[in-house]
Amino acid sequence: MSSYIWCHGPSCHTNHTQDRIRGVKGSKVLRTRKVAQTQYNSGDSSHMHMYSFFCSNGCYNDFANKHIERVIAIAPRTEALETPINVTKEQRQYGWRDGTYTETVINRVDNNGG
Numbered sequence: 001m002s003s004y005i006w007c008h009g010p011s012c013h014t015n016h017t018q019d020r021i022r023g024v025k026g027s028k029v030l031r032t033r034k035v036a037q038t039q040y041n042s043g044d045s046s047h048m049h050m051y052s053f054f055c056s057n058g059c060y061n062d063f064a065n066k067h068i069e070r071v072i073a074i075a076p077r078t079e080a081l082e083t084p085i086n087v088t089k090e091q092r093q094y095g096w097r098d099g100t101y102t103e104t105v106i107n108r109v110d111n112n113g114g
């Protein structure tokens with residue numbers, strides 16, 4: 001297993017940062033960043049996440065936006081999901097003795113008999 005992969009951000013190599021500069025005077029380039037594969041950003045195969053493949057949130061967003069139709073095709077949402085809840089009103093107190101206000105409290109309903 002290699003110790004790094006290239007960032008998958010489609011525009012990673014166009015960002016103007018010192019750490020991307022490679023080459024000698026007269027033929028310098030901005031190069032795609034390497035993403036080190038450490039236990040902290042890749043973990044084992046059941047815990048891989050975006051930081052295994054992207055150097056930043058920006059590169060992740062660029063990738064998702066460029067390929068959004070295919071990304072959505074992985075798990076299309078064709079109808080709304082719902083979470084059963086209980087809604088109650090509770091009186092709360094401001095500070096020590098500054099009066100009360102009503103807070104709306106939302107709790108998930110446990111459908112598993114709990």
Ligand SMILES: [Zn+2]
Binds near residue numbers: 008012033055056
């Ligand atoms: Zn990147």
